[in-house]
Amino acid sequence: MQETNKWTVKDVITTVLLSAVLIVIQLVVNMVCMANDFVSMVLSVGITMFMCAPVYMLMVSRIGKRFVTLIYMTILGVIFLLMGNWFLLPYYIVVGIICEAILWKRGSCENPNRLTASWTVASLLYNGVNLLPIWFFWDTYYDFAISSGMEQSYIDSYVHYYTSPGWLVFILLFTALMGFLGCLVGRRLICKHFKKAGVL
Amino acid sequence: MIELKNVTFQYADAERGVYDVSLRVDKGECVVLTGLSGCGKTTLTRLVNGLAPAYYQGSLSGEIRIDGRDIRSMKSWEIGQLVGSVFQEPKSQFFSSEMNGEVAFASENCGFSGEEIRRRTDEAIRRLCLIPVRDRPLDKLSSGEKQRTAIASVYALRPKVFVCDEPTANLDEEGIVELAQTLAELKSAGYTLLIAEHRLAWLMELADRFVYLKDGRIIQEYIPEAVSALPEEERKGMGLRRVTTGAASLRSDSHIKKGTLVLQAKRLSKRNQKVKILDNVSFGVQKGSVTAITGKNGAGKTTLALLLSGLVRQSGGEVLLNERKARAACRRKHVYYCSNDMSTQFFTASVSEELLNTELTESKLKSARELLKRMGLYAYKDAHPATLSGGQKQRLAVACALFSGREILILDEPTSGLDGANMELIAAELRAAANAGITVIVITHDPELIECCCDNILEIQDRFDTPPWKCEIQYHREP
Amino acid sequence: MRAESAFSVPVKLWALLCVLVGVSFGGNVLLTCILTGFAFVYLLLQRNIRLVISYGCFYLLLALLLVAIRYHGLHMVVFSEFYVLMFWNLSAVVLVSWDLITTPPGELSAFLSRIHAPTALILGLLVVFRFFPTMRAELKGVGRSMKNRGLTAPKQLLLHPLVSFEYVLVPFLLRVLQIADQLSVSAVARCAERPGVRGSYYGRKMTYRDIAMIAAWTVVTVGFVFLGRRFA
Numbered sequence: 001m002q003e004t005n006k007w008t009v010k011d012v013i014t015t016v017l018l019s020a021v022l023i024v025i026q027l028v029v030n031m032v033c034m035a036n037d038f039v040s041m042v043l044s045v046g047i048t049m050f051m052c053a054p055v056y057m058l059m060v061s062r063i064g065k066r067f068v069t070l071i072y073m074t075i076l077g078v079i080f081l082l083m084g085n086w087f088l089l090p091y092y093i094v095v096g097i098i099c100e101a102i103l104w105k106r107g108s109c110e111n112p113n114r115l116t117a118s119w120t121v122a123s124l125l126y127n128g129v130n131l132l133p134i135w136f137f138w139d140t141y142y143d144f145a146i147s148s149g150m151e152q153s154y155i156d157s158y159v160h161y162y163t164s165p166g167w168l169v170f171i172l173l174f175t176a177l178m179g180f181l182g183c184l185v186g187r188r189l190i191c192k193h194f195k196k197a198g199v200l
Numbered sequence: 201m202i203e204l205k206n207v208t209f210q211y212a213d214a215e216r217g218v219y220d221v222s223l224r225v226d227k228g229e230c231v232v233l234t235g236l237s238g239c240g241k242t243t244l245t246r247l248v249n250g251l252a253p254a255y256y257q258g259s260l261s262g263e264i265r266i267d268g269r270d271i272r273s274m275k276s277w278e279i280g281q282l283v284g285s286v287f288q289e290p291k292s293q294f295f296s297s298e299m300n301g302e303v304a305f306a307s308e309n310c311g312f313s314g315e316e317i318r319r320r321t322d323e324a325i326r327r328l329c330l331i332p333v334r335d336r337p338l339d340k341l342s343s344g345e346k347q348r349t350a351i352a353s354v355y356a357l358r359p360k361v362f363v364c365d366e367p368t369a370n371l372d373e374e375g376i377v378e379l380a381q382t383l384a385e386l387k388s389a390g391y392t393l394l395i396a397e398h399r400l401a402w403l404m405e406l407a408d409r410f411v412y413l414k415d416g417r418i419i420q421e422y423i424p425e426a427v428s429a430l431p432e433e434e435r436k437g438m439g440l441r442r443v444t445t446g447a448a449s450l451r452s453d454s455h456i457k458k459g460t461l462v463l464q465a466k467r468l469s470k471r472n473q474k475v476k477i478l479d480n481v482s483f484g485v486q487k488g489s490v491t492a493i494t495g496k497n498g499a500g501k502t503t504l505a506l507l508l509s510g511l512v513r514q515s516g517g518e519v520l521l522n523e524r525k526a527r528a529a530c531r532r533k534h535v536y537y538c539s540n541d542m543s544t545q546f547f548t549a550s551v552s553e554e555l556l557n558t559e560l561t562e563s564k565l566k567s568a569r570e571l572l573k574r575m576g577l578y579a580y581k582d583a584h585p586a587t588l589s590g591g592q593k594q595r596l597a598v599a600c601a602l603f604s605g606r607e608i609l610i611l612d613e614p615t616s617g618l619d620g621a622n623m624e625l626i627a628a629e630l631r632a633a634a635n636a637g638i639t640v641i642v643i644t645h646d647p648e649l650i651e652c653c654c655d656n657i658l659e660i661q662d663r664f665d666t667p668p669w670k671c672e673i674q675y676h677r678e679p
Numbered sequence: 680m681r682a683e684s685a686f687s688v689p690v691k692l693w694a695l696l697c698v699l700v701g702v703s704f705g706g707n708v709l710l711t712c713i714l715t716g717f718a719f720v721y722l723l724l725q726r727n728i729r730l731v732i733s734y735g736c737f738y739l740l741l742a743l744l745l746v747a748i749r750y751h752g753l754h755m756v757v758f759s760e761f762y763v764l765m766f767w768n769l770s771a772v773v774l775v776s777w778d779l780i781t782t783p784p785g786e787l788s789a790f791l792s793r794i795h796a797p798t799a800l801i802l803g804l805l806v807v808f809r810f811f812p813t814m815r816a817e818l819k820g821v822g823r824s825m826k827n828r829g830l831t832a833p834k835q836l837l838l839h840p841l842v843s844f845e846y847v848l849v850p851f852l853l854r855v856l857q858i859a860d861q862l863s864v865s866a867v868a869r870c871a872e873r874p875g876v877r878g879s880y881y882g883r884k885m886t887y888r889d890i891a892m893i894a895a896w897t898v899v900t901v902g903f904v905f906l907g908r909r910f911a
Contacts, residue, residue: 009799009871010255010863016803017859020810021852037759051844058852082776084769086699133765140708140768141761148749150760158761185841192549193849197586198213199856255867277873285868292858293865295805297812301785304880306869308788309798314882321880339812354869511823537827543854544820547830547846586853604828 046178049123053182070096116183123179207262235413241396250279284354344375439621462487468517495660509537540613546585627652688790705907789879
């Protein structure tokens with residue numbers, strides 16, 4: 001890989017295409033999981049982070065320059081903006097900055113440990129995609145639910161996954177763990193295939 | 201116009217390159233670079249259009265001048281306005297889904313005013329005879345029209361030189377004729393052409409000189425008459441394709457064995473959403489024969505192959521295997537389909553694993569070893585399939601088909617873009633497989649392949665411009 | 680023709696900003712139907728009939744569900760009531776965004792080059808639009824190859840999910856990288872690395888119609904926010 005830090009046309013196109021792959025995987029899995037509350041709130045983020053980990057590691061290793069993660073997170077945030085949850089854009093930019101900080105040191109892009117750390121942190125923070133909209137929208141929904149005559153307990157049960165500390169800790173740990181495991185798979189795939197194929 | 205003096209270039213990550221090449225192309229000339237795969241012709245085209253060493257890194261020494269200017273002092277976009285590049289696969293280079301956007305792409309990059317861009321784009325579309333298909337989405341164009349669109353896009357910049365790297369690799373006969381005409385017009389308008397090619401037949405009228413390369417060095421330059429005059433043995437020894445055009449004829453010593461029809465299609469039809477692609481197709485294939493399926497690009501050959509191999513279900517009609525009706529799942533067990541898209545065919549991390557997968561018995565290992573040796577891939581047995589060159593990938597795909605042990609093989613364009621030597625290798629393997637009782641069906645445009653190994657030709661003719669193709673299967677020899 | 684009745688890109692961007700502001704600062708959730716209604720009008724003016732009909736049916740379904748939840752105590756089994764309400768609320772944004780995304784890429788790149796966006800950004804945008812049909816075809820190709828080799832048997836997929844994941848992901852990613860490379864070569868050979876402003880084939884001037892629509896969106900959004908505050 002080149003030593004220069006300047007982004008070439010190839011870098012831009014590769015980032016955009018691989019980010020698109022990541023985003024499509026995330027959106028599709030999210031949509032499929034929406035059918036069931038438990039799966040969608042507790043498991044879906046973990047599953048997507050696991051599946052996306054190898055793609056992410058490939059993307060960052062391939063381009064080998066700074067700001068790849070930030071660009072990916074920004075594109076992700078813009079997609080959520082277009083779906084109406086505009087507050088996810090600044091949130092993901094911050095997540096991107098945090099990941100860039102982890103990968104800031106020169107040569108981090110080839111270091112699998114740093115990549116794993118970055119993605120695991122991203123997985124942990126990715127839970128914002130479920131938490132933030134509920135947080136933002138909660139008052140409005142609450143008013144509506146109460147005036148519809150729903151019982152308090154019923155309303156609370158919807159968010160009990162996010163309000164009871166036990167579940168919250170489980171969700172955060174689960175997603176971080178899945179992100180981490182995904183990176184292990186990613187490492188194996190990189191050594192077995194991508195390095196051998198000469199793309200890295 | 202183009203001057204290379206003692207140019208040596210070696211890729212940063214590979215052993216290949218060109219060594220001490222000196223070449224001179226005058227304005228308005230058409231020079232063809234040819235030779236075996238890996239001889240360096242693509243590298244030379246990359247040196248002329250500046251992609252090497254700017255994009256494909258490596259070490260360069262020597263002098264390269266285009267129109268008197270030293271290419272090393274020019275930036276990539278300055279070179280781009282001087283040298284227009286045409287590549288093998290137009291569809292993987294399109295940035296737009298419609299013609300205006302694609303043809304305007306290069307002009308837009310150069311930052312001309314809107315009016316200037318529109319003028320150049322309209323002129324390019326007109327000049328390349330694309331006005332009739334201007335409003336069609338690019339994905340719906342024929343391969344010849346796609347290639348012309350790619351040429352139009354660089355034509356809009358009025359480069360002095362056109363560099364083409366195997367431009368006919370994905371074209372059918374009609375597309376090749378169109379391309380030859382287009383390039384002839386460009387040449388007569390004063391543009392300089394540098395073409396790297398395997399297929400020589402279509403270039404005999406167009407080329408002023410043929411340059412034969414081997415292992416990165418220029419061995420010999422020929423004028424077209426000299427190439428035509430080459431004795432067959434010598435031409436084959438050089439690995440070149442034939443130089444005469446003409447319809448494919450079958451092998452004179454081919455014979456059809458009387459026997460059961462191992463595969464039969466009865467009133468097969470396939471509808472894809474609103475469009476009926478195939479309608480009422482019926483034919484039969486003899487066991488142990490090699491049959492070619494030919495037809496224009498887009499005539500439904502691939503769809504037919506997918507139907508026969510059970511990867512796609514038919515909308516009507518049936519397929520019989522050994523005279524018994526076979527459903528898609530059953531067909532998949534007996535028929536192996538080798539697609540013409542090399543990039544999505546390989547799943548493992550080494551060539552030998554690709555063949556053997558999990559079967560590691562001694563006899564399988566032995567036959568795999570022998571097959572790889574015959575295909576010239578034994579040296580790469582531990583290499584990742586993605587590192588193989590295009591020709592090697594095609595040989596590996598054919599090897600996987602042969603090794604699968606299924607009794608019917610359908611190969612989709614196995615020799616597109618291969619040089620003469622590799623084509624004969626594959627033809628010999630297919631012939632050997634057929635003699636051993638395997639039935640082979642080949643979808644191909646390659647008349648030389650048909651001549652080398654086919655017993656029979658099924659031609660899908662479309663009498664109209666749009667589907668459904670009223671397929672007329674024309675046997676050239678009745679079974 | 681549809682292209683002629685469409686609004687220019689600045690209008691679409693302004694409309695998006697308006698709906699985002701409206702949805703975020705409006706007080707009453709149910710009243711967002713005003714914004715959504717205007718979004719339908721906006722689409723009809725651009726002759727986007729198909730979207731109006733298809734999303735209109737979905738919106739009607741949401742309305743019925745909300746009525747059922749509100750007045751008849753319906754409890755949802757599959758989807759949560761939360762999502763029904765959220766979709767209702769965000770419908771205006773979805774409509775406007777979808778209209779923006781389905782603008783012909785030529786026009787979007789024309790707009791970007793007019794505001795002097797860097798060429799790399801414009802190329803990235805163009806590539807995304809080409810991405811989806813290409814990727815679908817490639818995935819299908821990988822699936823087909825797997826089917827041919829017998830790697831898609833249900834037993835295989837269930838017992839060895841990781842290996843199957845590898846079989847799909849690796850060739851697909853290699854192909855994505857290959858396509859990225861081919862596109863880059865094609866771009867570089869056609870002067871994409873040239874610094875400076877990019878030109879554009881399409882050029883669209885703002886018409887009175889566009890300006891009127893900008894004004895209309897502003898009025899509707901401000902009106903909606905005030906109304907919402909009154910009824911909050």
